[in-house]
Amino acid sequence: MTSPAIDEDHLRAALRDLLQIPSVGGTSAEADIQWHIAAAWQAEGLTVDAWPIDLDRVTAQPGFPGMEVDRRQAVGVTATLAGIGGGQTLLINCHTDVVPPGDLRAWTGDPFIVREVDHSQAFIARGACDMKAGVVAAWAAVRTIREAGIRLRGDVILAPVSGEEDGGLGTYALLDRLAELGVRPDRCVIPEPTGLDIVPANAGALTFRLVVPGKATHASRRTEGVSAIECFMPILRALQDLEARRNRDVDPLMRRWPLAYPLSIGTIQAGDWASTVPDRLTAEGRLGVALDEPVAQARADLEAAVADACRADPWLRDHPVQVQWWGGQFAPGRTDSADPLLEDVAAAHARITGRPPAVYGAPYGSDLRLIRGLGGIPTIQYGPGDAATAHTADEFVRIDEVRTCAEVLVQVILRTCQEA
DSSP states (O other): OOOOOOHHHHHHHHHHHHHTSSOOTEEEEEEHHHHHHHHHHHHHHHHEEEEEEEEEHHSSSSSSSOOSSEEEEESSEEEEOOOOOOOOOEEEEOOOOOOOOOOOOOOOOOSTTEEEEEETTEESSOOOOOOOHHHHEEEEEHHHHHHOOOOOOSEEEEEEOOOOTTOOHHHHHHHHHHTTTTOSEEEEEESSSSTTTEEEEEEEEEEEEEEEEOOOOOOOGGSSOOOHHHHHHHHHHHHHHHHHHTTSOOOGGGGGGGSSSSSSEEEEEEOTTTTTTTTTEEEEEOOOOEEOOOOOHHHHHHHHHHHHHHHTTTTTTSSOOOOEEEEEEEOOOOTTTTSSSHHHHHHHHHHHHHHOOOOOOOOEOOOHHHHHHHHOOOOEESSSSSSGTTTTOOOEHHHHHHHHHHHHHHHHHHHHBBBB
């Protein structure tokens, strides 16, 4: 199967444009980039559906996966290259939101001004690999097929979404929209950064909060109070033991990782005055969920570990730690490794690159679990960039990987949707 050539100049220009939109989750630019893409794809002749997401209605639904930032608006977009009928429908799902750039001093330049490095073979900017490169690879693939005059039997649906980084708002709303329209894709590719390997499964990730009580007193009378910071120490040890236990025997797809299901504390806040014994500590963290593990079971596991540690402590026995579940609640997700989608993507990759891709599960949550779990659609991740650079300073992506991904997606489209 011969692929038409990718227009690399357009690919570079499109990626540069998207990277310069600071679409951090919860900001107005998160909606701006959606409208920008909708206008660009409509101008290219795709059938575009763009709609303001009803946040009150979507977030009130029982299956809503959670949200960690305050949003006043969100925009859903799909762009369809329609076939003549008789082929399968391929959904290509990409998120356009990015995480904040963090400490600007750690960057070698402005995170939202693209810098070309390695003789212009790589772009540095926030969102370069996670995952605006994937958005552009999908765009380039559909654009290439359309400009080559290839007629398809099935439809290709491009779906850029918001809110992936903090729970999956955009994809959750997308599935709702597609169901309302009576559209059910047959398969889905998410071009998240996988280094052009195939990821058919994701671990889950549950955001939690621990509230540890203490007893305040003047620091000069420290022994008459109870420090919430000191009370947190046995809880932390219990969580470390829990993490070790949960990682003793992991699914074969996850064995490439030294820690398949991490349990980490990301923020700690305690006290309000230097000379007061703190009477409250709040710790927020992330619990990794094993492949195929029910979310309720993972939650119960952490709650039991905290409760056991409280029972062993003289103060916490009568003043137990509160466990709260909030923010992003990523269940695990998996597409069967024998699904034909994996074979088709692997075959296309091998034809383009001359080597077979690796296949493994990822230790982080993604929208794969929503599309596979709620939508019942076979879904894999395959995209440009190294996930190890995502969320870091000087995040980057290599242009040759973006081009290769686009070339592979062209073949996957032709294989799925069938040339008329």
